[in-house]
Amino acid sequence: MPAIEVLPRTATTALVTVVLPCFNEESVLRETHSRLTRALRPGRRVAYEILYVDDGSTDGTWSLIEEFASTSESVRALRLSRNFGHQAGCLAGLKEAAGDATVVIDADLQDPPELIPEMVARWWDGWSVVSARRTGRLGEGVLKRASAFAYYRVLNGISDHPVALDTGDFRLLDRSVVDLLADMGDHELFLRGAISWAGLPETVVEYQRDPRASGESKYTVRKMLELSRRGVISGSALPVRATTAVGLASMASAAGLGLVRRDPEAARTACALGVLAVAIGVLGEYVNATLRHVQGRPPFVVRERIHPRQPAAAPRAVLAGAAR
Structure with a gap:
């Protein structure tokens, strides 16, 4: 450039x-x-x-x-x-x-x-x-x-x-x-x-x-959401980093809830799956943006x-x- x-x-x-x-x-x-x-x-x-x-x-x-x-x-x-x-x-x-x-x-x-x-x-x-x-x-x-x-x-x-x-x-x-x-x-x-x-x-x-x-x-709701997504993805890595913090906090909360209910393993597993789904979705947005770039269209x-x-x-x- x-x-x-x-x-x-x-x-x-x-x-x-x-x-x-x-x-x-x-x-x-x-x-x-x-x-x-x-x-x-x-x-x-x-x-x-x-x-x-x-x-x-x-x-x-x-x-x-x-x-x-x-x-x-x-x-x-x-x-x-x-x-x-x-x-x-x-x-x-x-x-x-x-x-x-x-x-x-x-x-x-x-x-x-x-x-x-x-x-x-x-x-x-x-x-x-x-x-x-x-x-x-x-x-x-x-x-x-x-x-x-x-x-x-x-x-x-x-x-x-x-x-x-x-x-x-x-x-x-x-x-x-x-x-x-x-x-x-x-x-x-x-x-x-x-x-x-x-x-x-x-x-x-x-x-x-x-x-x-x-x-x-x-600018339909879908187009406004797409513009918002593009702005966040192109200008910040915070969503990716935030999943780590959210995951740790969720795991801690789930562990506490599980101990109260005497089923800590089930609570931790459910929370971990939820955090994993969110993390995959966020990472998927960045991967998709990378794919669009390397395609060269x-x-x-x-x-x-x-x-x-x-x-x-x-x-x-x-x-x-x-x-x-």
């Missing part, structure tokens, strides 16, 4: 790629594109390109993306062969991004495109990572807000490195960070964890997350490209510029 060199922003004009992973967003995508193009308003120092990543949509999402791209060469797109998942869609966009910096933002308008110019201004000041921190989550139930609050703090507590609290994948990443993530070879990328692991200079801008403008969340397959990435020396298409 190449070493990272963080360079100061000295160029008179820089390109920022805005990556939007999409999965069945037909009902909201036209409004998203309209707000995005208005937010990326003209300026002198920064030009933008928009990169849509269709993660195997089955509705009219790709047709809309084709329509947007037909009106501007600065609107580019990837179409994946099937639904590989949100993190794979983000990674596909990062690998394809041509910008000096890249912003990842969801297409459902819960994250405001209008915040991007402020993030770019922070990047221009020298920050390698600009994360958007949620101060509120409108339109989400108490259980969702509570579980998200708890998850980030538990993850930060058990992780081998600090993890930014209350931040999702809505971030601006310097070219050096994008190249690092693209070259990592992590087939089960947990984007926010990998960014925190890098430990590069990071600042935050705060915002209140809006309800979805239209449609339903594509790509994390996504690109079916189609619109306005594919050009060599670095080629002229850049300019959609709009930052206000700063």
Whole structure:
């Protein structure tokens, strides 16, 4: 893996790629594109390109993306062969991004495109990572807000490195960070964890997350659990180590209970089997993650490209510029 060199922003004009992973967003995508193009308003120092990543949509999402791209060469797109998942869609966009910096933002308008110019201004000041921190989550139930609050703090507590609290994948990443993530070879990328692991200079801008403008969340309970599992497995060895402590404590408790009931052997055996089952399950998760890595399969397959990435020396298409 190449070493990272963080360079100061000295160029008179820089390109920022805005990556939007999409999965069945037909009902909201036209409004998203309209707000995005208005937010990326003209300026002198920064030009933008928009990169849509269709993660195997089955509705009219790709047709809309084709329509947007037909009106501007600065609107580019990837179409994946099937639904590989949100993190794979983000990674596909990062690998394809041509910008000096890249912003990842969801297409459902819960994250405001209008915040991007402020993030770019922070990047221009020298920050390698600009994360958007949620101060509120409108339109989400108490259980969702509570579980998200708890998850980030538990993850930060058990992780081998600090993890930014209350931040999702809505971030601006310097070219050096994008190249690092693209070259990592992590087939089960947990984007926010990998960014925190890098430990590069990071600042935050705060915002209140809006309800979805239209449609339903594509993050089902199963997908949220999978993302949570990936975050824990990729960032901490604590679950494996915890089984030893749990096993010892359980054995001690079972031994005491067995002595009271005058059947210590049965109690110890039952407890040991339970602890063994938990330990095997936890270890199995790490073994499965290792298997996925050594299989060497790509994390996504690109079916189609619109306005594919050009060599670095080629002229850049300019959609709009930052206000700063």
